Amino acid sequence: MRKVLKWIGIVLGGLVLLLVIAGISLYLVARGRLNRDYDIQVEAITIPTDEATVERGGHLVEAVSGCGGCHGEDFGGLPLFDDPTVGTVYSSNLTSGEGGVGGQFSDEDWIRAIRHGVRPTGEPLVIMPAHHFYRYSDDDLASIIAYVKTVPPVDRESGGRQLTIPAYFLLALGAFGPAVIPAEIIDHEAPHPEPPQPGVTEAYGEHLSYVATCRDCHGNDFAGGQAGPGQPIAPNLTPGGELANWSQEDFMTLIRTGTTPEGEQVDPFMPWMAYQNMTDEELQAIWLYLQSLPARESFTP
Numbered sequence: 453m454r455k456v457l458k459w460i461g462i463v464l465g466g467l468v469l470l471l472v473i474a475g476i477s478l479y480l481v482a483r484g485r486l487n488r489d490y491d492i493q494v495e496a497i498t499i500p501t502d503e504a505t506v507e508r509g510g511h512l513v514e515a516v517s518g519c520g521g522c523h524g525e526d527f528g529g530l531p532l533f534d535d536p537t538v539g540t541v542y543s544s545n546l547t548s549g550e551g552g553v554g555g556q557f558s559d560e561d562w563i564r565a566i567r568h569g570v571r572p573t574g575e576p577l578v579i580m581p582a583h584h585f586y587r588y589s590d591d592d593l594a595s596i597i598a599y600v601k602t603v604p605p606v607d608r609e610s611g612g613r614q615l616t617i618p619a620y621f622l623l624a625l626g627a628f629g630p631a632v633i634p635a636e637i638i639d640h641e642a643p644h645p646e647p648p649q650p651g652v653t654e655a656y657g658e659h660l661s662y663v664a665t666c667r668d669c670h671g672n673d674f675a676g677g678q679a680g681p682g683q684p685i686a687p688n689l690t691p692g693g694e695l696a697n698w699s700q701e702d703f704m705t706l707i708r709t710g711t712t713p714e715g716e717q718v719d720p721f722m723p724w725m726a727y728q729n730m731t732d733e734e735l736q737a738i739w740l741y742l743q744s745l746p747a748r749e750s751f752t753p
């Protein structure tokens with residue numbers, strides 16, 4: 453009897469030891485990814501300050517990429533996650549107020565953060581969709597930076613990034629998806645790709661579907677998706693979904709007013725309040741692109 457108990461003890465002890473080793477390894481993997489030092493050769497781009505550039509930047513920041521949806525309407529930063537199991541992630545204060553990066557960032561620092569997803573210290577940013585913004589042309593990126601530099605200062609300390617041990621485990625196991633650290637999926641060495649010219653074309657619609665982050669909710673193949681656990685389902689936007697019977701007019705009305713052809717108001721999680729200020733040309737291009745997609749079966753969570 454004693455012998456059996458001893459063996460059970462040894463086996464259980466071994467298992468616990470294995471679990472501890474696995475836990476420590478996962479933790480170290482995640483910490484390595486979050487603390488990796490990215491040495492980015494930042495492209496030199498001149499940031500103009502003329503009114504037309506700032507206005508174009510304002511359009512891209514407010515209507516297309518909805519930076520304020522994550523950074524706050526005043527760009528002073530917000531808690532994006534505040535959850536006892538995962539921890540907290542605050543979006544940065546982008547203004548030149550106290551606690552903001554605006555007063556300290558050089559043009560290179562802005563480009564490195566928005567195009568490469570990397571802080572001036574070389575540390576990668578989380579959640580910040582730089583892998584989409586990477587697609588902006590030099591001119592568009594310059595106007596975005598020109599605009600952000602003009603926003604009024606807001607004094608607000610950012611809560612930064614405080615992840616719990618379980619969050620490290622989940623990160624190492626891939627539970628947050630491949631895009632949670634965008635710097636990992638951007639090819640920092642490749643020559644910057646030239647985006648399509650603005651116009652009512654499928655190619656420009658596709659470009660907008662990235663930089664407007666539609667895919668983060670509706671799925672990378674637009675078959676529908678969910679931005680995160682507990683979030684509302686974003687429907688299939690391919691001709692295989694409800695949009696099959698929509699006209700371009702129906703689509704424009706949804707984006708401009710948040711109202712479906714059935715007269716229902718969509719969940720405010722769908723950020724039409726930002727997109728409603730996109731131009732006709734931009735929305736027509738997105739519509740053309742969505743229509744060109746193969747009909748896909750709708751995503752189910």
Ligand code: HEC
Binds near residue numbers: 532543572576585613
């Ligand atoms: C989906 C949410 C989201 C959107 C949309 C978003 N950001 Fe961010 N951004 C973040 C988060 C979160 C951080 C901080 C990440 C961290 O601490 O690891 C961040 C960090 C940054 C930083 C780096 C600041 C620093 O602390 O080093 C800059 C610059 C920035 N964002 C600019 C922008 C601009 C400009 C846009 C729009 C073109 C934008 N962001 C859109 C979530 C977002």
Ligand code: HEC
Binds near residue numbers: 703
């Ligand atoms: C933050 C997540 C999010 C983003 C980003 C987003 N959507 Fe949505 N969208 C949703 C959700 C959630 C719904 C469903 C709302 C509801 O059912 O009330 C929705 C609904 C829609 C609908 C109505 C579909 C239907 O069947 O009623 C259209 C059209 C649409 N989105 C287009 C877009 C386009 C185009 C973009 C990018 C320019 C975009 N969305 C970006 C979350 C998002």
